[in-house]
Amino acid sequence: MTTQQTAPPTVARAHWPEPVAAGLTFALGGALIALGVTGLWSGAFVGQGAPGSQWWFLLPLGVACGAMLLKRRAPRTALVVATAALLLDLYLGSSLGTLLAFYDVLYSAAIAASPRLRRVLVVGAAVGIAGPAVAALLAGSDLRVALFVGLQMFALLATPLWWASDVRKRNEIIALAAERTTDLERIHALSRERAVADERTAMARDVHDLVASHMSAVAIRSAAALASPPDADRDRAALEAIRESALAAHTDLRSMITLLRSTAHAPPESATLADLGGLVDRARGMGIAVRLETPEPASLADVDPATQNTAYRIAQEALMNAAKHAPGSDVVVLVSSSGDGGADLTVRSTRTVAGGGAEASAPHDGVGLVTMAERAHAVGGRLDVESGDSEWVVAAHLPGARP
Numbered sequence: 060m061t062t063q064q065t066a067p068p069t070v071a072r073a074h075w076p077e078p079v080a081a082g083l084t085f086a087l088g089g090a091l092i093a094l095g096v097t098g099l100w101s102g103a104f105v106g107q108g109a110p111g112s113q114w115w116f117l118l119p120l121g122v123a124c125g126a127m128l129l130k131r132r133a134p135r136t137a138l139v140v141a142t143a144a145l146l147l148d149l150y151l152g153s154s155l156g157t158l159l160a161f162y163d164v165l166y167s168a169a170i171a172a173s174p175r176l177r178r179v180l181v182v183g184a185a186v187g188i189a190g191p192a193v194a195a196l197l198a199g200s201d202l203r204v205a206l207f208v209g210l211q212m213f214a215l216l217a218t219p220l221w222w223a224s225d226v227r228k229r230n231e232i233i234a235l236a237a238e239r240t241t242d243l244e245r246i247h248a249l250s251r252e253r254a255v256a257d258e259r260t261a262m263a264r265d266v267h268d269l270v271a272s273h274m275s276a277v278a279i280r281s282a283a284a285l286a287s288p289p290d291a292d293r294d295r296a297a298l299e300a301i302r303e304s305a306l307a308a309h310t311d312l313r314s315m316i317t318l319l320r321s322t323a324h325a326p327p328e329s330a331t332l333a334d335l336g337g338l339v340d341r342a343r344g345m346g347i348a349v350r351l352e353t354p355e356p357a358s359l360a361d362v363d364p365a366t367q368n369t370a371y372r373i374a375q376e377a378l379m380n381a382a383k384h385a386p387g388s389d390v391v392v393l394v395s396s397s398g399d400g401g402a403d404l405t406v407r408s409t410r411t412v413a414g415g416g417a418e419a420s421a422p423h424d425g426v427g428l429v430t431m432a433e434r435a436h437a438v439g440g441r442l443d444v445e446s447g448d449s450e451w452v453v454a455a456h457l458p459g460a461r462p
Contacts, residue, residue, distance in 0.1 A: 080163065081127040088120045088156015098152045116157070119148035123160035130167035135176070138168040162219050169223030177224075184216040260433070275379050276304040279345050279386070300344055329368040332359045332394060332402070338375055339392065345382040347408075349390045363400035363459040369438050370394060370404045370457055373431045377406035377453040380427055385409065385451070400459020401440075407452045431455070 091097075097113055123144035129137040141164035148157040169180055192209035196202065284297035332353070339349045353359065359367075374392055381390050390408040397403045428444060431453065435442040440457035 077128050077131065081124040081160075084127065084156060084160050084163070085120060085124040088124075088154060088159065089117060091155050092116045092120070097154045115151055116148065116154040119144040119151065120154065120156045120160065122147070123157045123164070126164050127160055130164050131171070134164075134168040134171045137164050141165070158215070161215075165216070166219040166223050169220050170227055180220060184220055187216045188212040274304075274308055275383060276341065276345055277301050277308075279382055283346060283386075304341075329364060330371040331364070331367040332362060332370060334371055335374060335392065335394065338371065338378065342378040342382060342390070346386050347378070347382050347388055347390055349378065349392060352391060352393045354395050359394070359396055359402070361400060362396055362402045363438075366400060366402050366438055366440075366457045366459055369434045369440070370402050370455065372434055373404060373442070373453065373455050374406055376427045376431050377408075381406075381408040381451070397456070397458070402457050404455045404457065405452065406454075407450055409450050 092113055095113065097116055123141050126137040126140040126144065129140070141161045144157055145161045148154055165180075169177065172180060188209055191212055192205045195205040195208050200208075281297070281301055284294055287293070335351060335353070339351045342349045362370075374394070378390065378392070381388055385408055388409040390406065393403075393405040393407070395403050432442045435455050435457060438457055440455060443452075443454045445452040445454070
């Protein structure tokens with residue numbers, strides 16, 4: 060499809076319009092006939108002169124120029140007509156104008172020909188070159204004469220075919236280059252779309268991690284305060300916690316907006332496993348009992364920074380899910396180094412409200428779980444979520460950075 064749209068315009072721009080080319084060829088040929096430039100060739104296959112007047116050469120010249128008008132719309136017909144005009148011109152004694160017109164038609168036919176027709180033209184040219192030379196030898200001519208006749212026929216038939224083949228290959232190369240450029244542009248467009256989609260997904264994930272957790276804490280603490288009888292001290296403590304979460308959300312959102320508007324491309328500040336203590340304290344303030352179990356801090360320091368940030372965000376989302384869907388539950392956070400810069404994280408929470416209340420609902424399979432899974436996959440890890448009768452478990456295996 061692309062080749063058909065690209066190659067023909069390239070060929071069309073390399074030629075004058077057919078009426079102009081035919082008119083100029085007829086004018087040049089007529090001028091040469093008037094000057095007496097005829098009888099270019101001599102031999103057994105060429106006439107010895109026009110019968111009566113040299114103006115008879117205008118007849119094959121006019122026929123050949125008429126064939127030039129058909130060379131694009133009907134190249135085969137134009138070639139047959141031009142060949143007949145050339146043979147007539149040779150019978151009359153040969154003139155330069157008709158030869159030029161035949162050259163143009165043969166070249167155009169070779170350009171537009173199908174592979175099958177090109178093979179026919181090559182075979183015909185070979186016969187046209189070898190035939191007169193062999194015939195000259197059989198007629199008793201000297202070998203030098205036969206070779207000269209063969210060279211003349213080669214110049215007449217092989218040159219335009221050779222030239223057309225070179226131009227056609229050039230046009231095919233141009234068409235292939237145009238196709239390649241179009242494909243590269245399409246690939247670049249798809250790459251840009253993919254990059255934009257990935258960036259939007261990353262932004263949505265960061266907004267969820269940085270802001271949604273704080274706003275959920277605001278909603279949980281305010282709901283707890285409203286569900287209890289008025290108590291000045293408790294309500295004031297709840298308001299202080301709400302204010303703290305709101306300010307933290309504002310700070311995180313402002314930092315993210317500043318990063319997005321910045322042209323410095325500085326990486327955002329990442330949370331580490333050392334920050335899990337503060338995360339656990341905030342979760343306790345939302346009414347869940349959390350116990351953090353970690354090995355020696357020195358072993359966690361070897362964990363890859365990207366893996367540490369991923370583990371922190373997964374733990375943050377898991378604790379938020381426990382606070383929303385199982386308030387008052389007991390939660391255990393276990394984190395350990397798996398070697399090679401990796402980490403294993405497990406967040407295990409009960410599904411029964413503390414104090415013998417009704418069973419809490421299981422976490423919804425919504426944005427939170429999708430975000431945790433995306434973060435684990437982003438570092439080449441795996442996230443497993445298990446929901447039993449009495450507990451809900453989030454387990455993440457996070458490898459270190461790949462070499």
